[in-house]
Amino acid sequence: MLRSVNRLAEIVPRISRRRLWYLFLFALACTNTTSDSNGYCKVDKDRTLHCGSASEEAATDTSDFVSYSCTGGARPDLEQASYNQGVPQGLICAKRGESDGKKQGYCCTAEVTECAYDPAASCDEPRYGFQCRGANRPEMLNPALTCSNGVKQDELINYCCTDTPQTPGCQQSDAVQCSPRLMGWTCRGDSLPKGEELGANKSRADFYYLLCPTPTPAENPEYNNYCCYMPALLPPGGSCVQNTEVPGCAPGRFGFSCYGPETPEKDYLPMRCPEPGFAGRSAEGYPATLYCCDFQ
Numbered sequence: 413m414l415r416s417v418n419r420l421a422e423i424v425p426r427i428s429r430r431r432l433w434y435l436f437l438f439a440l441a442c443t444n445t446t447s448d449s450n451g452y453c454k455v456d457k458d459r460t461l462h463c464g465s466a467s468e469e470a471a472t473d474t475s476d477f478v479s480y481s482c483t484g485g486a487r488p489d490l491e492q493a494s495y496n497q498g499v500p501q502g503l504i505c506a507k508r509g510e511s512d513g514k515k516q517g518y519c520c521t522a523e524v525t526e527c528a529y530d531p532a533a534s535c536d537e538p539r540y541g542f543q544c545r546g547a548n549r550p551e552m553l554n555p556a557l558t559c560s561n562g563v564k565q566d567e568l569i570n571y572c573c574t575d576t577p578q579t580p581g582c583q584q585s586d587a588v589q590c591s592p593r594l595m596g597w598t599c600r601g602d603s604l605p606k607g608e609e610l611g612a613n614k615s616r617a618d619f620y621y622l623l624c625p626t627p628t629p630a631e632n633p634e635y636n637n638y639c640c641y642m643p644a645l646l647p648p649g650g651s652c653v654q655n656t657e658v659p660g661c662a663p664g665r666f667g668f669s670c671y672g673p674e675t676p677e678k679d680y681l682p683m684r685c686p687e688p689g690f691a692g693r694s695a696e697g698y699p700a701t702l703y704c705c706d707f708q
Contacts (some may be wrong), residue, residue: 623666
């Protein structure tokens with residue numbers, strides 16, 4: 413394929429190789445078969461994957477999703493990802509069916525969305541990345557996915573998603589008695605609440621960071637309760653992060669690890685820290701100044 417593009421550039425010298433690549437990829441995206449050096453994808457016209465079943469929660473029909481069969485490392489959303497004046501465009505796909513070592517099935521949105529598959533995303537396996545613009549999270553467009561909270565990058569939002577079923581460690585619970593400005597959670601073991609566990613309709617990029625206090629034991633000893641605060645994004649230059657294991661911080665109080673000169677009161681306005689900070693280590697094991705604070 414590279415040889416063909418270069419040969420064409422020699423025949424038509426006034427057209428740059430980059431422009432030829434754009435023309436080639438555009439033509440490729442308009443076909444029912446996509447390919448790269450590691451494999452190819454083609455539409456599964458027999459619909460053996462029953463991709464419509466991936467969208468039952470969204471009350472859509474099978475026409476909203478298209479089945480693909482891919483070989484090698486090819487993915488339909490990777491092949492058709494592009495940017496139009498900085499706006500991501502592409503399909504949103506989830507693996508469906510067992511891979512036989514040669515082919516892998518995918519269920520993809522039938523229409524191009526304002527999300528693009530991001531092969532360079534910093535996502536831990538089995539998650540992979542999408543970059544989106546707008547209010548719709550990837551799993552709102554393809555419910556076969558489960559995605560992390562969005563992280564803003566200028567006008568775009570980055571997500572890490574997986575098509576592997578995930579067992580949430582925490583659940584939002586109105587049964588946990590909290591202040592009206594705090595959100596109740598029940599978690600199993602050492603799990604901590606994450607905004608992504610709010611689900612596709614509630615978890616927004618503007619509120620991806622939860623601050624949770626030292627846990628309060630639930631009636632079931634295998635669980636803990638939390639009353640968490642959902643602030644806006646950490647302010648620029650802010651260096652205080654939550655630490656639910658600050659020594660001596662009683663259940664219900666908010667522990668912090670600060671890596672810079674700021675205090676939790678400066679980074680998070682509702683926090684009041686009556687005791688001075690003391691030297692210690694963060695939950696991740698790094699030297700930090702530790703604080704125990706109260707939500708006002």
